[in-house]
Amino acid sequence: MYGTAMAQAQAQPTRAAVGDSEFDRDTAVTRREPGVYDAELSAGWTIISAVNGGYLLALLGRALGEALPHSDPFTVSAHYLTASRPGPAVIRTEVVRTGRTLSTGQASLVQFEDDGTEVERIRVLATYGDLDGLTPEVRTSAAPPAIPPIEQCLGPGDGPAPIPGSSAITDRLDIRLDPATVGWAVGAPSGRGEMRGWFGLADGRDPDPLSLLLTVDALPPTSFELGLTGWTPTVELTTHVRCRPAPGPLRVSITTRNLAGGFLEEDAEVWDSADRLVAQSRQLARAPRP
Known part of the structure; x- marks a missing residue:
């Protein structure tokens, strides 16, 4: 029995822990001086032709969590100015206001051209607080989405149509899409602007407030089900x-x-797995061009 138990244990993949996963390493920032952080944008989070916007949001979110007296993002608003590329970046943060329960800050991420010209990629305004200090009362009319069991949903290995360009980010995510929203993958988009699925990180790391900033922008764009394919850049x-x-x-x-x-x-x-609405988002994006 001992040998069987050992074999079963060895067959189980090791789950990455929060703080010690690829996501955590690739969103790490190094404090250069007060309010200024160095970062390295990983090529592992690119899709089609650019670094994923949710990954960028998490990166700036981590810097703001270190710069502000509160550690949990409550609301984060980002404007994407130019497409980011893998490589070095600098994040500059500013504390706008601090209070007892909430603090607000802003951050911008810049990269440099070969001639040294500075280019701002993304600018964020955010308010942080303590999620553990929230009251437990919930009054809502929202309900979890009706998605088939995860084993009945479809992943990258189930044959979606290839998308030209980089798909490196798909190796870092465990996404299983509702079959009702993958008509685009077989050339038969539904015409409805819907995308639903199960989401996790490929290394098994559990979600936390920071990774939710990635989650909201990690599924394929709804434009695919509208019959449009290609890059859908976030504004x-x-x-x-x-x-x-x-x-x-x-x-x-x-x-x-x-x-x-x-x-x-x-x-x-x-x-989340406890049937709680843990994050919401709205974005404006440019539709793929024919």
Whole structure:
């Protein structure tokens, strides 16, 4: 029996811990001086032609968590100015206001061209607090999305149509999409702006408030189900973190109701394994160009 137990234990992959995972290493920042942090944008979080916006949001979120007296993001609003690329970056933070329960700060991430020209990539305004200090009262009409069991959902290995460009980020995520939202993968998009699925990090790291900033922007864009393929760059993304997520996989639902003038909105909800709404977001994105 001992040998059987050992074999079973060896067959179980080791789950990465919060603080000691690829996500944590790739969002690490090094304090250069007060309010200034050095970072390295990893090529492992690229999709099509750019570094993923949720990964960037988590990176700046980590810097703000170190710069502000409160550690948990409550609301984070980001404007994406230019596409980020893998490599060195500098994050500059500023404390705007501090209070007993909330603190507000702003941050910008810059990179440098070969000639030394500084280019700002993303600018963030955020309010932080203590999620453990929130009251337990909940009054809501929201309900978790109806998604089939995870074993009935589809992952990258189930044959979605390839997307030109980098897909490195898919190796770092464990996403299983609702079959009702993957018509685009077989050339038959539904025409509905919906994307739903189970979400986790590939190394098994449990979710925390910082990783929720990645989660809201990690699923394929809803534009795919509208029959449009290609890069859907984010213009602005606002995320609300509602509570500390329970361990286990997350359920994500994203909807688009209006595509007009070459832009679309995406409204996302993230639910944890305890059936709690843990994050919400809205972003404005540019629709893929034909």
